[in-house]
Amino acid sequence: MNDQANKLREIVNKVNNDNIICPIETLKTSAKVITVTSGKGGVGKTNITVNLGITLSKLGYRVVIIDADLGLANIDVVFGTMPRYTLVDVIKNGKNVMDVLCTGPKNVKFISGGSGVEELTRLSQLELENFVRNIALLDKIADVILIDTGAGISENVIRFVMAADDVVLITTPEPTAITDAYALIKAVGTRNRNKTIKLIINRTETAIEAQTAMQKLNTVSQKFLKVKLQFLGYVTNDVMVSKAVKQQKPFSLLFPDCMASKNLTEIAKKIMKTLPTAKSQEGIRGFFNKFFNGNQ
Numbered sequence: 001m002n003d004q005a006n007k008l009r010e011i012v013n014k015v016n017n018d019n020i021i022c023p024i025e026t027l028k029t030s031a032k033v034i035t036v037t038s039g040k041g042g043v044g045k046t047n048i049t050v051n052l053g054i055t056l057s058k059l060g061y062r063v064v065i066i067d068a069d070l071g072l073a074n075i076d077v078v079f080g081t082m083p084r085y086t087l088v089d090v091i092k093n094g095k096n097v098m099d100v101l102c103t104g105p106k107n108v109k110f111i112s113g114g115s116g117v118e119e120l121t122r123l124s125q126l127e128l129e130n131f132v133r134n135i136a137l138l139d140k141i142a143d144v145i146l147i148d149t150g151a152g153i154s155e156n157v158i159r160f161v162m163a164a165d166d167v168v169l170i171t172t173p174e175p176t177a178i179t180d181a182y183a184l185i186k187a188v189g190t191r192n193r194n195k196t197i198k199l200i201i202n203r204t205e206t207a208i209e210a211q212t213a214m215q216k217l218n219t220v221s222q223k224f225l226k227v228k229l230q231f232l233g234y235v236t237n238d239v240m241v242s243k244a245v246k247q248q249k250p251f252s253l254l255f256p257d258c259m260a261s262k263n264l265t266e267i268a269k270k271i272m273k274t275l276p277t278a279k280s281q282e283g284i285r286g287f288f289n290k291f292f293n294g295n296q
C-alpha cells in the first residue's frame with residue numbers, strides 16, 4: 001500500500017503539471033467535494049443529493065454528481081436518464097471520464113459508479129494511473145462534486161466520507177435512523193474527531209421536530225465522541241417528493257415552490273457560503289489522493 005501511495009502521489013503531481021491534461025490557465029481551479037451519506041438506507045440521500053445539485057446549479061454553480069452507492073445506485077432513476085457507461089468503463093475499458101458523464105436537468109452532470117466503486121480499492125498500478133489522470137479532469141468542469149454513497153459504515157463508504165472536503169449526513173427523526181446516524185458519526189469520530197459533519201434532518205413534520213432530533217444527536221455525539229455536528233437544515237416530509245419520484249423527475253424542478261424545494265434552497269444557500277472562490281482546495285484529485293492513501 002505504501003508503494004502504491006507513493007506512486008499515486010507522483011501521478012497526482014504529474015497530472016497537476018501535465019500540459020496535455022491541463023492546457024489552459026483556468027484548469028488550475030478545483031472542485032469542492034461533498035460526500036452525502038447516511039447511517040440508515042431509505043432516508044432520502046439520493047433525493048437530497050440530486051435536488052441539492054439542481055438547486056446549486058440554479059444558483060450558478062457547475063455541479064457533478066457521482067453515484068457511489070453500490071447496492072442501490074439510483075441517481076439515474078431520480079433523473080430519469082439511463083447512463084450508457086459507468087466508472088467501470090473508465091477503470092477497465094479505457095473510456096475518458098468526459099464520455100462517461102451524463103447530463104441531467106439544469107445541466108447537472110452525473111456519473112454512475114456501478115461496480116466500479118468496489119473496484120476502486122483493488123486497482124492495478126496502470127488502472128490507478130489512468131483513473132486518477134482521468135478523474136482529475138472533473139476539477140476543470142465542476143465547482144461542486146456531490147458523491148452519493150451507500151448507507152452504513154462499510155469500509156468503502158467510510159473512505160468516501162473521510163476523503164471529502166465536506167460530509168453531509170442525512171437522517172430522519174425516527175429513532176432507528178438516529179441510532180444508525182450515531183453509528184456513522186462514531187465511525188468517523190474514531191478516525192478523525194475534528195472532521196466536521198453537517199447534518200440534514202429529512203422528512204420532518206415541523207421545524208421543532210428537526211431541531212429536537214438535531215439536538216439529541218449533537219448532545220450524544222459531543223458527550224461520548226467529542227464530535228461536533230453542524231446543522232445544515234431540514235427538509236419537510238412532503239408528498240410532492242414522492243409524486244416527483246414516481247414521475248422520475250427531481251422535485252425541485254417539478255415543484256419548485258413546494259416546501260421540500262424551499263427547504264433545499266435554504267440548505268443550498270448555506271452550503272454556498274462555504275464554497276471557496278477557487279484554487280484553495282485540492283479538488284477531486286486531492287480527494288482520491290486521500291481515498292487511496294487512507295488519509296483523513
Ligand SMILES: Nc1ncnc2c1ncn2[C@@H]1O[C@H](COP(=O)(O)OP(=O)(O)O)[C@@H](O)[C@H]1O
Nearest residue numbers: 041042043044045046047203236237238241242
Ligand atoms: N422529504 C421527503 N418527503 C417525502 N418523501 C420523501 C422525502 N425524502 C425521501 N422521501 C421518500 O423516500 C424514498 C427514498 O428516498 P431516497 O432518496 O431514495 O433514499 P436513500 O437514497 O437514502 O435510500 C423516496 O423515494 C421518497 O418516496
Ligand SMILES: [Mg+2]
Nearest residue numbers: 045046069072
Ligand atoms: Mg439512494
